[in-house]
């Protein structure tokens with residue numbers, strides 16, 4: 477497929493114990509409608525499950541949906557599991573309700589972007605395209 | 617900016633995957649799935665090692681419970697100390713080309729097992745069609761020594777039948793309450809089934825579905841009915857495989873042991889009756905034909921000028937030439953070009 481851009485692969489994961497996946501599903505469908513291949517793994521993913529799915533599916537970017545407020549507990553463990561699999565440079569974004577102080581802390585942990593409630597899906601689509609564009613060109 | 621994907625090296629990835637790197641394997645599967653030239657490099661290195669795995673296809677209507685069943689079958693195989701891979705295909709959107717790949721949702725129990733590798737694939741946009749891309753992904757997993765590979769097809773269309781071109785054993789998954797008729801009877805899927813499973817046996821309507829299947833005289837089927845080189849001579853007719861009709865509840869984990877036993881029995885029967893080799897031949901034929909088409913198309917794309925194609929189109933539009941003759945003339949020109957190139 478030289479010269480042609482392949483589909484962007486995205487993992488949308490819901491780590492932690494909150495039981496609301498409506499937002500994650502809306503994002504997954506919006507990304508599909510933008511031509512992306514979205515691996516959707518469902519509720520209650522452990523950090524190891526998220527990292528292992530990212531590895532096996534060779535995704536270009538990971539989106540986490542954390543609505544429980546447990547992001548400061550979960551994100552370090554997920555980043556650690558990713559690093560154990562040599563995926564520390566995989567772009568990870570997060571959707572959820574995150575206080576401004578935490579946003580800075582999360583970015584220090586390696587989260588590329590945080591999207592609060594009410595973020596338009598087109599913002600997320602644009603972010604993903606921008607983030608992986610260069611890589612896809614280099615791979616081709 | 618990440619540099620992981622820069623200048624992929626198929627040969628190096630194949631080496632690392634052979635050495636046990638799951639990350640390298642995952643990268644390789646992406647290249648292979650996309651028909652990337654470095655994927656081809658890796659495939660031709662790995663191909664000689666393939667041919668050992670037992671490839672089991674799971675096909676059947678959307679929602680019949682294929683993923684849930686694959687999850688259970690995988691757990692049972694692990695109890696028997698077998699490592700395995702799952703390749704799960706979901707449909708792409710015909711509008712955007714994107715896809716939501718949700719089969720992993722039902723395979724939670726497998727997610728953290730280091731002896732299991734799961735790969736989701738979308739059905740469209742693959743050079744050579746989904747069968748080609750799936751087959752290439754399976755070949756890589758096979759070459760790495762994975763003893764069992766479970767392939768879940770999309771729940772509709774041609775891909776359901778094409779799985780027979782990849783798998784040794786085809787499990788047809790039926791479920792009750794999916795309309796009046798047994799879905800597979802309509803879809804012509806029974807011909808390719810080696811094992812028929814009535815899933816959702818926990819539901820009361822399951823008995824009716826079971827009766828419908830049984831009354832259609834579907835037991836006592838055969839090897840090689842689908843034609844081709846696996847067809848048997850007279851002397852082996854007595855050894856025909858009886859297609860079992862099994863009941864499972866993937867939800868409750870019932871009937872799974874029997875299903876995995878039947879998968880193993882089918883594999884043994886294929887081997888004992890010398891059909892394993894016949895299947896290999898059939899698969900090889902299908903692969904060769906697919907690649908011939910692809911290579912020929914590449915020759916056409918490289919050596920026929922766009923203007924010549926356009927002129928042919930216009931001559932057909934004007935009714936100066938019929939399509940078949942116009943195409944033949946282009947092929948004649950292509951052959952001349954190639955001969956001139958090789959002798960000049």
Ligand SMILES: Nc1nc2c(ncn2[C@@H]2O[C@H](COP(=O)(O)OP(=O)(O)OP(=O)(O)O)[C@@H](O)[C@H]2O)c(=O)[nH]1
Pocket residue numbers: 676677678679680681682683684685719722770771815816817818819864865866867868
């Ligand atoms: N009652 C009952 N429900 C089941 C059983 N197996 C699966 N299901 C349910 O059926 C639905 C579909 O199951 P899946 O495993 O996703 O079906 P599938 O065939 O993989 O579907 P596609 O991948 O979309 O083609 C889910 O809600 C399952 O929980 C079963 O044995 N009994």
Ligand SMILES: [Mg+2]
Pocket residue numbers: 682683684718719768
């Ligand atoms: Mg499924």
